[in-house]
Amino acid sequence: MSETDIEVFLAAGYGTKQVLEVILGTSQKVLSNYTNHEVDAPFVKFAWAKDTVAEIAA
Incomplete structure (x- = not known):
């Protein structure tokens, strides 16, 4: 951010x-x-998927 940007x-x-x-x-x-980009990978296995819910309900 330049001084001009701040003045405007x-x-x-x-x-x-x-x-x-x-x-x-x-x-x-x-x-x-x-942070979300770096930490996202460990939580991928907990991501919601329609097939997973169908298997649990069956």
Whole structure:
């Protein structure tokens, strides 16, 4: 994010608090996506599948 980007953002009526909220929200989303990508594999065996439910019900 450049200084110009911040100036345009502030000129649009937002404050420095909103700049930090955007940065925090973006970083939280990136960390969440990365964590989900890295941790997803061990939980694949627990994924729901229609065939599995049919076998249990039978």
